[in-house]
Amino acid sequence: MPLQIYDVIVVGSGNAGFCAAVSAKENGASKVLLLEKAPESWAGGNTTFTAGAYRTVFHGLQDVLPLVQNVTPEMADRIDMDPYTEQDFMSDLRRVTNNRGHPQLASALVKESNSTTKWLAQNGVKFQLSFNRQAYQIAGRQKFWGGLVLSVVDGGKGLTQQHQANAARKGVEVRYDSPVVSILSNDADEVTGVTVRHKSGMKFDVLTRGGVILCAGGFEANASMRTQYLGLGWDLAYVRGTPYNSGDCLRMAMNDLNANPAGDWSGCHSTCWDANAPTDSGDQKLTNQFTKSGYPLGLMFNVDGLRFVDEGVDMRNYTYAKFGREILRQPEGVAFQVWDADGASWLRSEEYADNVVEKIQAETIEELGEKLRRKGLNDSTMFVKSLREYNKAVAAHRKENPDIVFDPSKKDGLSTRSSCKGLQLDKTNWALPITKPPFLAVKVTCGITFTFGGLKTDHETSAVISDSAGKPIPGLYAAGEMVGGLFYGNYPGGSGLTSGAVFGRKAGRAAAERAAVLSKRKATVPTI
Structure with missing residues (x-):
């Protein structure tokens, strides 16, 4: 098989993965490859199994009305919806996590939630006001509660389909049945690509100029890892979502690249x-x-x-x-x-x-x-x-x-x-x-939905931090459930999808910019 080289490689076809891939394209990466371990029938990872809710800062009803498709002017007059400020979001994050979350990650999530939600809408995500889940009809009025008002048309299944359509429009190459079995690096400890196993059993390398973005989920579908990290009895928990989130990329990053584990590894x-x-x-x-x-x-x-x-x-x-x-x-x-x-x-x-x-x-x-x-x-x-x-x-x-x-x-x-x-x-x-x-x-x-333990990442670029060096591993990024340190013991509903979008977008931008810089330096094929 001829050598394959991409500007950016994304691993995982959930919300975070598609956000990372599209962001990379928008920030100048000409060749972006998204690899998914599961067959196409299981596309989307855990995203498909969500209600499609996004927790975001908003400044009142008028801030979200342009994003939604299920509110007529007559309906809008009967809606009671308080603004959800940055202070509200941060307060909820701190309260439900016992103030254990990484403050810079939390700040980035909160401050960029509104703009990221609007970016998603520009990229074809169809939002609606979540009347069925987040509002009660009281005295003839729809009363929204809990700071969470937006969800995606057709829930998680609809979100996955909308992400797939957008990736196709933007020219992202997507391959299913393509599990990553190792992450490649050179003598300078720079990530240079991945090894992929084809469904035929054949393995081959795919190289990258800008980096590899890990969006492959946690270990919630792995009974032995659940018992190891969450404790006795967790092997008996029911798996809510995809059976393919088995912690493979977490282990590769930590064992092979010395990535720094972070967050609540006993929580989910x-x-x-x-x-x-x-x-x-x-x-x-x-x-x-x-x-x-x-x-x-x-x-x-x-x-x-x-x-x-x-x-x-x-x-x-x-x-x-x-x-x-x-x-x-x-x-x-x-x-x-x-x-x-x-x-x-x-x-x-x-x-x-x-x-x-x-x-x-x-x-x-x-x-x-x-x-x-x-x-x-x-x-x-x-x-x-x-x-x-x-x-x-x-x-x-x-x-x-x-x-x-x-x-x-x-x-x-x-x-x-x-x-x-x-x-x-x-x-x-x-x-x-x-x-x-x-x-x-x-x-x-x-x-069990997803696990909270993940990798330590930079809050600005979503670059993965080395456990030994204490600085970013060149060319390695993470988003979605693989980000550790944001949630501890609990989380505010709807903030998982928002986190995947915020940090996926950051990772895609950073990897694309790295590819551009290395190209200007006349970097050719990375050395393995």
Whole structure:
């Protein structure tokens, strides 16, 4: 096979990878190659399995209206949407990560989120206001909450398709079924290319002038690495997305190039996931619909009939990525979400429709307990007792606080606390009574989305930092899930896709500029 040389090589076909490739083209790279380990039918990596939400700074409704395609002037008059400032975004990042995130990475993410979202729209990403996920209709008005308002038309699947179309327009060469098996470097420790294994089994080298950008995801689909880094029991977590994110490029970068590992290697994004979902990969048809994020409107019980989290401690955007871990910690790693008729009326159909989830319904709490026993509940007596104690605590709070009104668009203060002291584990917001039949329950488990441990990168160029030298490895960049140090223990919903776009864009620009500089120096074929 003749020697192949590209200005920039990108590894991974998710949101970060396509952003990096297109950015490289826009910044002068004439030949850009994107390599994907998976077959084309699995294009997009974990991006395909997201809801397509982007968290971004915006200055009010008028700032986002030009980006979206699902709002008429009449609808706009009925929308309540507070601005989401840089201070708001930074505050959320610091709060949910216990202020552990790298401050310069966080600052870059926040400050460039607005311009990057608009750049995506210019590159064919079709945004819409996320009425179905981020707004409640209250008193005839659409009330947005949680600082997250934008999502992509047709969700993650639509986002992948729009990225693919844009890459084709920009002239990015994309090859599927092309896993990278090694990263090449020369005697000066400069990255010079990659070795690719063709589906025929043949291996060949592809060289680069500007650099290699790693956007190949974390190790969430690798059961042994999950156990090694996240801890015992994590091999049993359900994989929400692609089965191809097995940590290969992370290990190559650290073991072969001495890249500096960074971030929360014992942490991950994990959520409440349908217990009847596939175990080792996401479903390509239902994708994100296996998420079960309606718990703030109800309760969660383990198999011993006990609650184990405060379901109302915060808005769903700031708890759903960590509650999967709490479920995995429970006996047998499963739980039951429970509502009455009023609470169930607020559930989103995309997650809780009859054709999406197995519903367990009953006319009494006792009957529900017996039906749950057949689904794995060990102690139906304790379940009934716990639920009745909860209802008594709710009633006591309501009696002492008759003026507090239920409002799912904010932390409304409806709780189980009163002069009667409340519960051992209180629910601090949206504490609706569970008294009106029919009662509904669904069985959930832990679904892992992506891992937080990654590579240390430069916040301006997304260049990967050497563990020994403490400076960038020439020609090596990373974006997306491979960036370590941004998220710790938790993350604000929607910030993952934004991070991939912000740092993918930076990496593409930096690699293209490096290719141009080396070309001016009359650099020819890199020495391996």
